[in-house]
Amino acid sequence: MKFSKLNRALHRDLGYFCASLILAYCISGIALNHVDDWNPDFIINRDTVYFDQSMSRENIQRDDILKLAAMVGMPSFKVYDFPTPDQLKIYFDRATLHVYFHEKMGLYEGISRRPVFYQTNVLHRNSVRNWKWASDVFAALLILINLTGLIMLKGKYGIGGRGKWLILLGLIPPAVALMMQVSQA
16 A cells, blocks of 8 residues: 555544544633633522521521522522521532521522533543543544644645645744743743
8 A cells, every 4th residue: 555545544544533532622622711701611500589587597497498498499408507697508419508697688509510511621631530541642643643634745735835834824823822921921
């Protein structure tokens, strides 16, 4: 088999093999780039509830806590405590309700995993045991895909023609970013 034909087949097949992981890492990378703008792992739901009856730490009963839980759509609770004498905090699975007795109101906060982003971020952060080895193999395959792609075309469309100029243009964004980082240090 000719080298160019083998190179094309290798490039194509490795590209197909890595396509799902490339998408997962790209989606996760975009999410992690914007971690200061939004939480890429969790959706946080907040709500304020108001109640009419007077409550205090001394007269709180289990039924009162179940009624408060029902106000935020929770059928049961895990545990509760009193962070201060005039506050009650109720803990649920992936949620809390912080009740303020004097204000007769509560602040509910529930979290749920953000679909797709949570799972891809787990991989991207290497949070899965021994995933670093799969990640290293994936990185090596990406290098191989890159190299096989660089030498695939010949002539004016290959690396000897416009390819070398496009490679140089592709170096500009990371070079500028690094220079900006060095100048800020």
